[in-house]
Amino acid sequence: MIGRRLEVDLDAFARNLAAVRRRVSPSRHMLVVKDDAYGHGVEQIVRRAAGAGVEWFGAFDVDTASTVRALGDRFRIFTWLTVGAAEIAHARDLDLDVGVGDEELLEEVADAAISSPVRVHLKIDSGLHRNGVRPERWEAFVERAAALQAIGRVSVEGIWSHIAEASDAEDDEARGTFEWAVTRARAAGLGPGVRHLSASAASFARAEFRYEMVRVGAFAYGIPPAGGPTATDLGVVPAARLVAPVVAVTAESAQVGIGATDGIPSALAGRMRVRSGSGWHRVERIGLHALEVSALADTRVGDEVTIWGGDAHGVTELAESIDSIGEELAVRLSRRIPRVYG
Numbered sequence: 001m002i003g004r005r006l007e008v009d010l011d012a013f014a015r016n017l018a019a020v021r022r023r024v025s026p027s028r029h030m031l032v033v034k035d036d037a038y039g040h041g042v043e044q045i046v047r048r049a050a051g052a053g054v055e056w057f058g059a060f061d062v063d064t065a066s067t068v069r070a071l072g073d074r075f076r077i078f079t080w081l082t083v084g085a086a087e088i089a090h091a092r093d094l095d096l097d098v099g100v101g102d103e104e105l106l107e108e109v110a111d112a113a114i115s116s117p118v119r120v121h122l123k124i125d126s127g128l129h130r131n132g133v134r135p136e137r138w139e140a141f142v143e144r145a146a147a148l149q150a151i152g153r154v155s156v157e158g159i160w161s162h163i164a165e166a167s168d169a170e171d172d173e174a175r176g177t178f179e180w181a182v183t184r185a186r187a188a189g190l191g192p193g194v195r196h197l198s199a200s201a202a203s204f205a206r207a208e209f210r211y212e213m214v215r216v217g218a219f220a221y222g223i224p225p226a227g228g229p230t231a232t233d234l235g236v237v238p239a240a241r242l243v244a245p246v247v248a249v250t251a252e253s254a255q256v257g258i259g260a261t262d263g264i265p266s267a268l269a270g271r272m273r274v275r276s277g278s279g280w281h282r283v284e285r286i287g288l289h290a291l292e293v294s295a296l297a298d299t300r301v302g303d304e305v306t307i308w309g310g311d312a313h314g315v316t317e318l319a320e321s322i323d324s325i326g327e328e329l330a331v332r333l334s335r336r337i338p339r340v341y342g
């Protein structure tokens, strides 16, 4: 019997990377690999991306960054969650690009510098209020960064922010704040270096949001936005297919060997269909370890059922039915489900 697994099609992933590049060029693509590369497995994803010419990786935390660093000493690895002296020292030793969104962290990072400055990217809070220096404190912040750069403690490599990508009007306002922040950084004597503001949605839809670099995760894995354009519209394909076997069959129903403890949200019961070689099955219940689905006339133990991806629904379509987003389903899939690469 086939085992349950997440099949990751690395060729499809590489074609998505090419689609991202075509779309955002001449801006660079920082591939975001947080949450184990959105559940796809960070090591294989980074290897393939590096082979396809990706030079920047967005790693979120220092732990992930350290995994990425082990795969290539020349990569630029951006991390934006660094907490405490030990992690800062680790980030320095790994030669990371550190996102700095508050004054205290800037001082801590500067203190950690030994023989060479630590590379930093300064973050303005452009309205999302998720970390970042508020505009009223920004001028003092960039002046301090310039002073620390002058004495060789930090090297300001970039200015960045994160936007909601929920409405064009809000994003435009955020971009206005971002532009102002870059101007003030220049006035403080900083070359702003690499400016980066947008994630998948804005970088695909809006050229003026791309600057020198975009931080794209979801679309590179073929995960489209909920309620937005489809993967086909975007020119990408889902890189992953989740498969599990039928483990028991009765007259009307069948049990498929994957369940809530594996990360299938129980709220999807009654709202999703899965697909076997014989056709579509309604998912009636989601147990801890199995999905109870409608049986077709020829359903047998051992049949392979696609839960998402392939010729079944995409993660985003499933997520939409429970007001969630595709990324959330992808990253919640348990590490117990083997990742298989082809």
Ligand SMILES: *Cc1c(COP(=O)(O)O)cnc(C)c1O
Pocket: 032, 034, 080, 162, 198, 199, 200, 201, 215, 216, 217, 218, 219, 327
């Ligand atoms: C997750 C994340 C991204 C990537 O977002 P996608 O929509 O998956 O492309 C970019 N920047 C930051 C700060 C993030 O946390």
